[in-house]
Amino acid sequence: MNNKYKLLVIEDETNIRSFVKTILDTNGYQVLTAGSLRQGMLVYSSHHPDLVLLDLGLPDEDGMSFISKIRRSDSTPIIVLSARTQENDKVTALDAGANDYITKPFGTAELLARVRAALRNRRYEGIQGGEDVNGGYRFKDLEIDYARRLVRVREKEIKLTQTEYNIVALLSQHAGRVLTYASIIQAVWGSSDAGSIKKLQVNMANIRKKLGSRPGEKNYIVNELGVGYRMQDEA
Structure with a gap:
């Protein structure tokens, strides 16, 4: 090798x-x-x-x-x-x-x-802000089509709000990397206030529920407690 x-x-x-x-x-x-x-x-x-x-x-x-x-x-x-x-x-x-x-x-x-x-x-x-040559991202059963702003799990479309989609797309474009709460908030909302982390946590709880995350399993998005979130990119 x-x-x-x-x-x-x-x-x-x-x-x-x-x-x-x-x-x-x-x-x-x-x-x-x-x-x-x-x-x-x-x-x-x-x-x-x-x-x-x-x-x-x-x-x-x-x-x-x-x-x-x-x-x-x-x-x-x-x-x-x-x-x-x-x-x-x-x-x-x-x-x-x-x-x-x-x-x-x-x-x-x-x-x-x-x-x-x-x-x-x-x-x-190096490929248009994280998009692959097909304009999408795939990991296990999760598939994201950036051009159409579509998210699928096991080929079933997942209905996300605009904010939820923006969070998922951001994390997928930096898959494998920890993004801090502050950096996600800045990228998604453009500014932060006293309730920003709570707002992010509420959106993330909804995202995880919609993606079918289960306790104790290797899920698509991992919470690095007190630090931020990481989108998985390998089993």
Whole structure:
């Protein structure tokens, strides 16, 4: 297997850096590494990787600085690998432009799934804002026709309100990526107020009911508690 994707791992802890590099090497990725933010910036500018795995607690500067510097000009996917488990740390990183946030410790399967999702999301963004060549999105029994604003589950049309459709379409165009509550609210309503999160939660409850979501099952939309929502893009 050689998928040709070039990944940069910026992590100061040698054992974690080696662990991540081994996993990615074994799965056919080209892996570059750095142990500090400064070194990471140098490697990034020299090699232009397809994806960055970033620790926030770096010795010379906080990893958040890397996100803000890269996002001034590039949309390269960034997955944060951090021991910081507070919801506000996750929200801050995601709102700053990180594509995903994995809390340490993490397993091999989870890491690889998140990498695949972030790389797919980058590919979506290169095709008219997330639409595939047929102007639609499909995952398991869920099908979205962007041109006709239609949503089907098991080939049966699902009647969504305009707002509900806008939320589903937005999440599907960033499938595999966590979108924070604030970013969804901004994209769908254009502004936020004191009741915005409640409004989003009510719409999401209606969407999940209409899509046939059931407790304990792998559903189309996952709630990352206190952070935001993610549309699944693989079983």
